[in-house]
Amino acid sequence: MAEEEANLETIMGLIINGGNAKSSAMEAIMAAKTGDFDGADAKLKEADGFLAEAHNAQTGMLTQEAQGNHVKVSLLMVHSQDHMMNAITFRDLAGEIVDLYKKLAEK
Template sequence: MEIQTEEAVVKLILHGGNVRKEAYTAIDAAENYQFKDAEHHLHLAEEEFKKGHVWQTKLVALRQEQVHPNAPSFLLIHGQDHIMTAQAELNLAKRIIHQYQVQAELEERISALEYQQNSQKKS
């Protein structure tokens, strides 16, 4: 199957956008302490990134075959920027979700301590 530069770039943009959507959905879930849901959306984001990376590899191979492989087009730069920005946002989403997990654990510990303290006062 022969691919064209424009097709590969559109796929980069598509999958990059999907990565970002899933990463932000994961953050939204984590914000509500729905960590299983957050993990699910992170997994979907990772899968989309892998698909985008496949197209990125195809694009690099295609560019090597062209007469002027070092002459990037605006569309090519835009597509590459999309997938790399999506990867950075996915990594950031993972860190944010981890912080929400820590926060949830601390809130549980505080609640348990408050309950324990209130129980001791009543005794």
């Protein structure tokens, strides 16, 4: 049961950190939209920190799987992976949008 609790903790960490990363990326876009590029860059860096936390948790589960300790796949685990992939994609796009706002501000 301790292993299931540890996996649940990891899964929840992925969901929370993925959600936080996406929120920070959105805040970066909103800051850039108002011309606050220092704030936008800080929010993108914050999003990267949340993604790094999530990645570290995910790596632990992947290592466990690679060592032959198969983890039971649940709907919650799939949901956590979905959160991660969406957060990564959103962060990448937010960086591009912030760059576009910066270029528009130069003109």
